[in-house]
Amino acid sequence: MIKTIYTFGTSCTAGGGFEFDCKYRHTDSAGFKMKISRGEYIKNIYSETPFSQNHYSYPGQLQSLLSEYSHKIRVENISKQGYGNERIYRKFFEITNFNNFNKEQSLFIFEFSDLSRKEFYFTPLKNHVIMNYKAEPDDSDMKNMSISKSYWYDTARDYKTISENYHIFKEFRENFISTDNQLIEITRNYILFLEFLQSNGFNFLISGVPEITHPKYFNEERKWKKYIIPFGFDNDIKYETFNIFADEQKLRIQDETSGEYGDLHPSLFANKIIAKMVYNDMIKRNYITGDIIPIPKKINFKENLKNTLI
């Protein structure tokens, strides 16, 4: 019986857009810096408590759902904004190499990423940092990149230390990051990791597939379809990635707030129904027992907003 669910992924799994603890001044949709922080700004829009990024993420909502239906299952959200597969692999081993880890009682749900993310260990901060870069097919854009230890939460010292060494990472990016080669490596590593999971009998599901994979490995993709959670409304299109579902169905924060808060991550409503879809999928695969929960349509889309006129 599953006792712990570990969710891995990017900002979409982390509850991106709901950085309630962010102290940075918020920039409004017109580009002006507001007097209040991003965290305060979001609190002024939404009503559901607790005001935490995790609670507003789909894993947070899944935790609420599991508790509501009396399942004694803990959801550990291991995802982090900006970061991608390299962090997933690293964190996976941190968890599973631990002596008390119980494989049979654990379920892993992965939202995989693809290009534009490169992780480094950064000795001055004794921590990992993530480089997000613009990946053009012909490598024509070498300018657009950013580095962060933790987007929205970096301290002044973090920012300063990263900035002082930015030129080294820039030189690295210009010399050693080729889109085509990165895509080969990312796809290969993704396949190897899935084979590793399968080979060692881990319970796992996929909540997001890489948006792009290298054509060299196309034949390998179909092997993993059975692990993918389908996302979509009843009798409607099904998506292999929950945030694409939110994108395509216009269930983003921007849509939920009628453009007031221009963030493109899945909305709270989206995360609620995504959690239900994950929950239902777990029942279908016998990871938990219970009845399938109906997936609501868009009727209460703005129910959690303080000002529903937004």
Added chain:
Amino acid sequence: MIKKIYAFGSSFTEGGGFEFQVNPTIKYAYSNLGEKITKFNFSYPGQLQKLLPNVEVINLAKSGYGNERIYRLASDLVLSSEFNSEETLFLFEFSHLGRKEFFSRKLNDYIILNYNAGLGGNPPSKKTRFSSVAREYNTDIKEVKNDLSKLPSSEFFEKFLKLTIDGDVQHELVSNNSTIFLSFIKNRNIKYLLVEPPFYVNPSYWNNLLEPSFIKVNKDRFSIHDFCKPFGARISEETKKFHEDEHYGLISNKLIASIIYDEMCNRNFISEKPLNKTRKDFDDIQKIIDTNVLKLKGII
């Protein structure tokens, strides 16, 4: 039955030290042995090829490079449509820290950054030190210069190393990646032997990934480095310091090849009988090398 063997590893597998084109004088130390004067032939995969004329032995090892090259090349072979897992055997010589591979956009090829991981000492210094960077070691000086002119300066690599490499973090990464890679190979039912096992993988994976692929010598698991330590296995020793190189000599590589051959017999990978050779079986070769060296030194 095995029809193809791929050997992966570092300079120890490539035949490091036997760069006849760069140091032509070495060949005199190894003359009169009836050996083809090529790096491949002097490597243990090359010697294995001599023992297995009906099997194709392909040596994909490269000096300076390490596990990242192994993962990359072996995985792509397995994932290619032509790969025949029934008839293929992989030989892996894993390395550890001190090697970091990057894809150079300007060279359109991989390069290797070698560094001292700083894990030695008591307490460990934890300071990584830049050693060298190359696309290919031991090649023509003109080519090396041309390659280096397309890469950032050594100052860049020194700074990059200092900023991003931590021995403990790299150790975890190497351990995790070796586990992922070997699990993949295992999941595909590919036969593999560990010439130098990645002893650093988490013990919980040993039974599944390492134990079944150990090469056994006198009931002990085989490690190319542990095995070669006790006797004068290195080129320096084999040539009485005529050629100062810490890679394994021809006799060691012959012995390693015969041990792998025997392991293949014992596992029914080939229908032959084990050779059961020991170091003593190669004393005649050592005598010829000794004579060659004495002649070269002008002693006889």
